[in-house]
Amino acid sequence: MDGEFEAYLSADGVDFGAADASLLRAIAERGSVNAAAAALGRSRARALARLDALEAAFGPLVERRRGGSGGGGSSLTGDAEALLARFERLRAALSGTAGAEETVLYGTVATATGELGYVDTAAGTVRALLVAPEPESPPVARGSRVQVSVRADAVTLHAPDDAPPAGGTSARNRFPGTVAGVDRGEAIVRVAVDVGGDGPLVALVTADSADGLAIEPGRSVVASFKATATRATAVEE
Amino acid sequence: MDGEFEAYLSADGVDFGAADASLLRAIAERGSVNAAAAALGRSRARALARLDALEAAFGPLVERRRGGSGGGGSSLTGDAEALLARFERLRAALSGTAGAEETVLYGTVATATGELGYVDTAAGTVRALLVAPEPESPPVARGSRVQVSVRADAVTLHAPDDAPPAGGTSARNRFPGTVAGVDRGEAIVRVAVDVGGDGPLVALVTADSADGLAIEPGRSVVASFKATATRATAVEE
């Protein structure tokens, strides 16, 4: 997955986004809506109105005081801190530097049992969560054409003789393959594994793990990932 | 993580969201912008203008023909299909029914090495990716107060005598604990594990895995999750 994202937390038709987070942070930092708005190049009236709208949807976020020492001021509530923390987690989950890279495999749903199904792909059969296109939509059905996404950070690499057992009751997807490429960061390593599909299966592992497995191009490995960490969504034919 | 989300794919200042996806899908289904707009209760002029804007940012999405058999019509390009697939993956990654639930642990960064660090939490030391607050911000520093989020779908459960080895070169975070609660779906199971922190560590596993481990309240288990699947983001004191 490449490109950029914007994400919002939603409640009662109000979307909390990056501009709102900036406003709350500026209030915390400067202690007043007036100074925060000025620092962000926004009008105070609009900032106050936006806070009213956000509070109607997300609960009390800013305690505001007029008069008194310093002329008045504002501070964040605990609810605001929690909301900011939630927003940060959402951003972190999506941010490109935090392992949002995915391997995408195309295939057809072979069996569907409740929320889980098996998908036949070029790389082999994958067990995955079947995600409905819309919250109220019918679930993905057997025979549907789907894309299966596997996050790089959900993939574990094993030496061939140290891998989880194939088949049986193990719920892990398991693919033997050959290391095709290695990109090293300071403490994390991106490993591309050729598992016989159209493109490589990508794993994001720590440098210790990579070293412990002596990861290098040409090395045989087994890649595994949880069924519940794997999503299948419908695509057009 | 609870509540609702809205997510957008961004390029060149244009955000592709649910309404845009609905428009493209309606075009594919009805074969014309006119019919699609009418079906969605939108004006044709605005729909066409929106397509122009989207195409300026994301590339050619709709092939439009005027005159001819049927009076003309429109169809999606391959780029549009790929964009829709990407948007579906984004939605699936965030959707509540697909395992986006997280355990959040608060703690302090003890060591930081490149992108990875160790965080001291009430449940014990966690190895995690340190996510900068903003793309251009300095990384999270040692001593920082952080929230550590662990997705339920990233947590693997093991019987105590079958768990990965503690310490050494293993890159997996590892927490022995006791099953505190079990919620069963048709094919997946949400398991809350008491690991000694403020709240339970939540795991989303398949029903076979849960059965294989004889998961029930009171059962001793070991929960493990990858360092690269674990994110630490800064929070206020």
Place this chain on the structure above:
DNA sequence: CATCGTTGTATCCATGCCGATACAACGCCG
């Protein structure tokens, strides 16, 4: 050639959001 139903383009009006601005109220402080 006229008709049909599409796309292409332009215009109008309504609504919502936004910054700038102004007046009012508040409570501390000198």
Place this chain on the structure above:
DNA sequence: CGGCGTTGTATCGGCATGGATACAACGATG
């Protein structure tokens, strides 16, 4: 009591977005 700097509220004008509408162009079809 006046001054200060904040919050509270209201108004104005500008801009963006959106639906409704209208005219023009296109190419197959009868």
